[in-house]
Amino acid sequence: MTLKHKIYNHYQYLLDEKIKTLQNMISDLAEDAQNDAKGSAGDKHETALSMMHLEQEKLNQKVKEALDQKNILDSIDISKANEKVGLGSLVFTNSFTFFISQALPKINLEDKEIIALSPKSPLGLKLLGKKSQDVVSFNKINYKIISIE
Numbered sequence: 196m197t198l199k200h201k202i203y204n205h206y207q208y209l210l211d212e213k214i215k216t217l218q219n220m221i222s223d224l225a226e227d228a229q230n231d232a233k234g235s236a237g238d239k240h241e242t243a244l245s246m247m248h249l250e251q252e253k254l255n256q257k258v259k260e261a262l263d264q265k266n267i268l269d270s271i272d273i274s275k276a277n278e279k280v281g282l283g284s285l286v287f288t289n290s291f292t293f294f295i296s297q298a299l300p301k302i303n304l305e306d307k308e309i310i311a312l313s314p315k316s317p318l319g320l321k322l323l324g325k326k327s328q329d330v331v332s333f334n335k336i337n338y339k340i341i342s343i344e
Contacts, residue, residue, distance in 0.1 A: 199285045199344050202294050202309055203273045205302055210265045217258045224251050264297045271296060277343050280322045282314055285344040290336065295319060 196204075228247045271283035280286055286293040292307050299311035312319045321331045322338075331338045 197344070198305055198307070199294075200273055201304055202285065202302070202311075203268070203271065203296075205304065206268060206294070206296065206299050206311060207265075209299065209302075210261055210268065214258060214261045214265065217254050217261065221251055221254045221258070224254070264299070267297055278326060280325045280340070280343055286322060287341040287343070288338040289341060290338055293318075293322065295322065 224247050228244055228251075267282075273283060275283060277284040280295060282295055284293075284295045286295065292309050293312045294309055295314050296311050298313040298316060301311070302309050312322070314320070314323055318331075318333045318338075321333055322340075325331060325340055327340055327342055329340050331340070
């Protein structure tokens with residue numbers, strides 16, 4: 196399995212776990228609200244239910260964001276060879292290794308620090324369409340593209 200496949204699989208796993216965790220938290224909140232409704236009444240009860248509902252809405256929004264990230268990741272053809280930087284490219288530079296996909300946590304695989312970068316981010320936009328040996332300047336740092344997978 197190539198490094199690119201390992202990175203892709205790792206991010207798939209991270210997003211799956213994030214979605215599961217958030218869904219479990221929503222389920223737990225719903226269960227707490229149901230149990231609380233059986234034995235409580237009054238203003239404190241209404242406030243607690245309202246707070247739980249707000250928290251549930253926040254968690255639902257986070258689930259939606261994670262599902263959107265997963266859908267974009269799922270749309271990437273990881274076996275595609277890239278001559279130019281685009282969605283799904285693994286870009287080796289003189290400083291960092293970037294995986295053009297989504298803004299996701301930095302990971303370490305095979306002694307390499309991988310930064311998942313959204314193609315819509317400022318640096319991602321500068322890298323799009325570039326080829327091997329091109330140089331991109333961002334925040335007073337020059338990134339020379341060594342190779343692209």
